[in-house]
Amino acid sequence: MLRRGVELVAVHMDNRPFTDEKNLNKTLSLVRHLQNLTQSPIRTYVVPHGPNHIAFARNCQRHLHCLFCRRMMYRIAERIAQKEEAAGILTGESLGQVASQTLQNLMVENQVVSVPVIRPLIGLDKVEIIDIARKIGTYEISTLPGLCCTIVPKKPSTAARAKDLHDEEQKIDLGALIKKSLEGMYVLDPEAL
């Protein structure tokens, strides 16, 4: 997308304490690498996402947790897109690569935002994505040690229904969670990376 002349703003959803600081450091290294590669400054938002996980874990059905998490990330990304006057949300999702990335799930995730969600890797398999990562020099950074999210359910839903998600989300104050996430968010200047 950078090669096509698209200006990017990066958003990192900080999952601590359900992961560790290594993931944030990896993200910052990736942004720094892409900036150097393309000579394009990338402003980076870091959003606290841990409290959202706690709210979903305490109040909502366990097997839908990844869906709540992703819908929340989209909602927050949309707010940032509005602030930045961005034309869409760009993600690295690939169909079927993890349990939550099924067509049915992607559909119910899309329903919470009105901006387009662009997924350039959606039809590629793992090997093809790794080949691209090696080519652009991000593979080594992406495979540095890191901690996977520890609050992922054992059996995440692969075919969530919009009504179920909506009903469950009624149990929590989504507006307050989004507000708090945006209040806790901070921006890293490209020069600071």
Place this chain on the structure above:
Amino acid sequence: MYSILKPCNTSAAFEAIPRDRFSLDLDLCEEILGNDCTIVTNAGILLIVNDRCEVSIHKDGRLILKTDSKDLAAEQAARIAGWLEGSPAIRKHRNRGNAGRTDPAAGK
């Protein structure tokens, strides 16, 4: 009480798997471990505490130990086991024919 293993090559943590079947009452664990550890958060389905390293404690007894050192991970798992063993926070499961599994109270 625990077997220590690394979930994958690039993981920055170790996982401790209970050798026996039991479940944990995380609210009671929070109370007990709060005497010796810093409670980071209790998400209901997962308790995170900080002692010699940060530890995520799952209801099924699994521990995720956030350290690069296997020795530290083993030591931390033993400390957690020592604090919880024999406490009401541990609910033993009935033996359902799992050969080789032992009593959780039998030691580490």
